[in-house]
Amino acid sequence: MSAKKTTKKRSALHAVTVLALLGASAYLTVELRQEEQDKAPAVQKVTDDPQLENSAPDTGARTWERLKNPDRTVLRGSKGQVLATFTDGARTATLKGPSRTFAEPANTTSRVVTEDWVRLMPEPWRQGAEKEQWFKDWFKQYYGSEEDDVFALAFQYVQGAPIKKDDEGIPYAGDAVFGPFKPDGVDRLEQNDFYDYLGIPYTFRDGTTMQPRQERYRALDCSGYMRMIFGYRARYPLRASNTVGDGLPRTADGMARSTVGTDIIKIQGPAPWYTRPNNIDVLQPGDLLFFKMDHRTGNHMDHVALYLGVDTDGHRVFISSRKEVNGPTMGDKGGASRIDGNGFYAQLFRSAKRL
Template identity: 80%
Template sequence: MPKRKSRPVLHAATVMALLAGSAYFTYELRKDEQAKVPAVQSVTDGLQNSGGGATGKESWERLNNPARSVLRDGKGAVIATFTDGARSATLKGPSRTFAEPVNTSSRVVTDDWVRLMPEPWIKGAEKEQWFKDWFKEASGSEEDDIFAFAFQYVEGAPIKKDSEGIPYAGDAVFGPFKEDGVDRLEQNDFYDYLGISYTFRSGTTLVPRKERYRALDCSGYMRMVWGYRARFPLMADNASGDGLPRSADGMARSKTGVDIIKLQGPSPWYTRPKNIDVLQPGDLLFFKMDHRTANHLDHVALYLGLDTEGHRVFISSRKEQNGPTMGDAGGVSRIDGNGFYAGLFRSAKRL
């Protein structure tokens, strides 16, 4: 597979409102879709499917592990999930197909849409006006969600520019080569990709490095998708302010969000979770992959759910593929079975 090439450096500019645009992925909303691809395979745990008989009208139910509220339709099917302490919500909507044929044959056909609420969920929030207003707008919406944002940075993704002419989406690389010409530089954040200086809520301003233009490492990719695009608060580093920290380890150990699968076992390698059924699309996945990082978790990914072969898959930015991918180089993007990434998976968080 040929390596991706870097693009020329763009001069810094102020951050402006992002233009709306269609996502880069194979995106189908056709009446005959179910005749062409396997049925939608939503990732839900046993508790979600165990209750909520047909009532003829929508109903709310409280579930545990993690504590959450689910909204069921009149037939008892879950149409939305809201986890206590998390701002991300998973809503049912039109079926979509996410594919990256240049790197993998894996496809994800899903009716899950992952969106951010204006406030963290708490028990009874369905009665609050802020939620009613948000849900009225979000339910059934086909505006770009977290998954749509994520696929706007894979190989071959078209460039999208804001009103200042700054490309805010398009094929991203992981990072430039180190002097050895083999390994790649890490610590490539969203402002490096954009080529702009960025002032965080803490007041810290960070300046992009020209050689890292259009580059996103694994955590920088998540910060681009969740922070710059979806507007989840971002920290300038792992210590100051509030929001999503800078590194994979910082994210995994942060109080931000909800720990869905907690880190267990002795450091520095910890242990693989025994049960991953609790995961839902949109969760952040954390991996321990490198002995050089001591007890730090050193990779983060976005969980997509089940692919059309029934495997639990994710998308992340990786050195081997030089950028965001759900492809196979360096290890198949699965956390089930006994593959490379499955064996190194350690914990998960819901923002």
């Protein structure tokens, strides 16, 4: 065999080998990518009905529909998807909008990816309100708006949140603590309201003025945190205490038992511990959650949280201000922030309210 023929055969063999290796490499790359995709957790979107998704803007015909348990009105798009939910007696509304991710890597691996934007209407909802001018004006302004909503406000107080100041130089947002230590150096003081965090006197609608306490500056207990978000920031009316004035009461128990908003899950069973709800499917993002946690407080609800919806692991999660983390968190220290399963908070969950 001549040298030329031998060279040609070797070249041909080399080319075939290279092509085979390239083909195998491409095949393995595709397989590895597919394997990685299969392992990746699926993102669950929070909707009024888990079977309905709001995957794209809807420009077709919209319809209004009345639903029960609780009594509410939903706005549906041309494909039947829920675009907004309005509950009788509540000012809280959920509007579909751009997808957002809420996370707190310092304290949990939980992530909430949601299209729900939680906002306060100027008046409580009632059947037929979609025809009233106040609502038409409000809806036109806020549907599709990316202005800070209740969720965005809530995460402006978690660990590492940047400080924000008003025109007078007063910090109104930024990393908050739960409260200072008690004299024992172990437990933390409660009853830290939004005006303590702000460090300024606050006059309520009934004329009562409350003074901040210097040692509680930048502190928000669980109910103070909700009052900061819904009241001081979103402008829901606030009481000076559980009994003085009108609006959202001062404590978790006061909120749970008040007539403001609409009870979505009522307190049930014998006092003082009551019973855990059997059905939590009626909840929607933005609801207030109440927990019975301490035998020393009699029949009082001891903790309040903001329901965020379903995280990417499929769990129903919340954010609240807690002693273990010393401030607002959706984290796992002291118990995962979940109301499903049999974890610490899940077992102590008792009722829910939609403001």
